[in-house]
Amino acid sequence: MRRRPAGPRGASVTGGRAAEECHGIATGAADGEWLTRGKDGRLTLYAPTGGGLLRWTETTVGGPEWSGPRFVPVAGLTHLTVVQGANTYVHFLGRRERPGPDGGRNVDIVHAVQYQTGLAFSDWRSLGSPHRDPEKAGPPVAPSATVAPDGTVHVFLRGEHGGLALRREAPNGTWRAWENLGGGGIGARPAAIALTDGRIEVCAAAETGVLVWRQPAPGGDFTGPRGFSLRPVPGTVAALETGPGRATFFWTDAESGGAAAWRAGGWPVALGGTPAGRPYAVLRTSLDGYDCVVLACRDRDGAAVLGMGGTENEDAGFWWYALAESCQGAPALALDGRGRVVMALIGTDGRPRVARQEEGDGLALTRWDTLGS
Template structure:
């Protein structure tokens, strides 16, 4: 998966999206903080490739993108919108291929601008990045080549507090950054830095009115934070091999960024620090049971402004959840299966 898969909907209910070998499944709270629905299939009976990218707009609608098989040896991208967790999502709608046709080229990424338009990014057959965006009154613009080369598979797309869409991509020995210069414009390559980035570890978060922060693990094993226009900062040693999940939340009256990652021991590790103040330092604290190696973690804030963390493992099918307790610090409730 690419993107946050634990989301709070417009009605305050939490939902999760779980890809399988040929479908995307969804579960949702029946009421905020309540019990959860059984698994349901997203987008009808369309068969999918095992891939899923998720983005959410300011209207809280979820935008889902996956690959589907087309002809022998070829695939195409499809998109669905899920307006509310307890409603059925729209059927999968074909949105094409970055090279017009061909095989699967990489994991897509999705960001949703201030007007609710999904922007879908994916590596193309030439090793660069291509994008397709929704029109404001329905339909999709033509595919656009954003250039770049030797782009690694997973991209990190994010919408800043300004409502403008940004994209980060790892390349050999560095990171590329695209951004919209104005709402609705085609993102342009804005900056490139040299950085020894481990593939598959990018995560982007809007951290202020002016900035987004990219988190990644470097080849030495440090978790780094980078805001375009500045230099990357090593925040703390990575807890484990995969990407982090991050969310902004209020902790004891402070605007903080909370990070979560499956640790090398298999448990979920958490670290928090004042947003954009990496110099304050951060430390991991592990929580919950040991999880399988394929388990992922995602973070959200519920309608009571409490942090929620979820883990899901494709090999076991188990969905585990915890919430912050109503007390100072980052004390969490016991993990429970839902």
């Protein structure tokens, strides 16, 4: 299997009609799945910007041209998380901060949905906050979220006393109240994953190690947290389903500084690399007939890095390649409508760039295309 990706050979794509605002510059990368594939096979890229977010959409399945950016206003948005359900609906969870009475501030979590590629968003709805006093909520972080196979959205946030708080939809579409799932010492946003057996699992780095919450059955209450004496760097945990109803968690190990893969019941496997303190983009796909995991991250020098190895076969080795393209935050990965791996990043200039899997064996990337403004 030819593993070495091609180096970036940057080019520019004009990308269709300009946004309704005066610029198309992102303020960084969103959290979660900010590169999504719709039911029609087209990819959409989302990024936060001043006063809201920006959206670019492929004009045809597989590209290479994109329309956008289109500006979606969200006043007071400070953090943005994007997740997609099995029904292809894209959900947006944001942390919103607005001036309050007496010089204070009102902080809440907001939610909106895009039901179809390129169409308008739903209205933004406030989900409130698990924190009675925003001043005691700790450093602001983006919410974590995942969508169960039945389409219900689950939102996770560091709650009171550093534990885990949950707000989720009921089957009838209404939202249940915030729930306290316990735990403590969570240092950053947790990683949540919806498994194909209908259950949800959550993994968080904490002061005491790793905490894991699980649903014994779809739609049920969460058990845990169960603690493990492991040392991930807070803010680096990502999750991927690597077997039926089985999650593998990826993170940066606090002792070695390299990537690691872990499944409950075993020990972490070192994957090497020198990633920075951000979550990984994770993707499972077939390469040359092999079931593979593809990871993307930002290294300590700010460059985008691509890694790959066999699914649940980490001991056989993992291969990393620096792509010589600097980025903000974590990159994103997705499969386009032709089944090709696509990697996206937000450049240091605030402009999105994308590269695709080339034809042929292994995983080599085409040149980087800069989406227009």
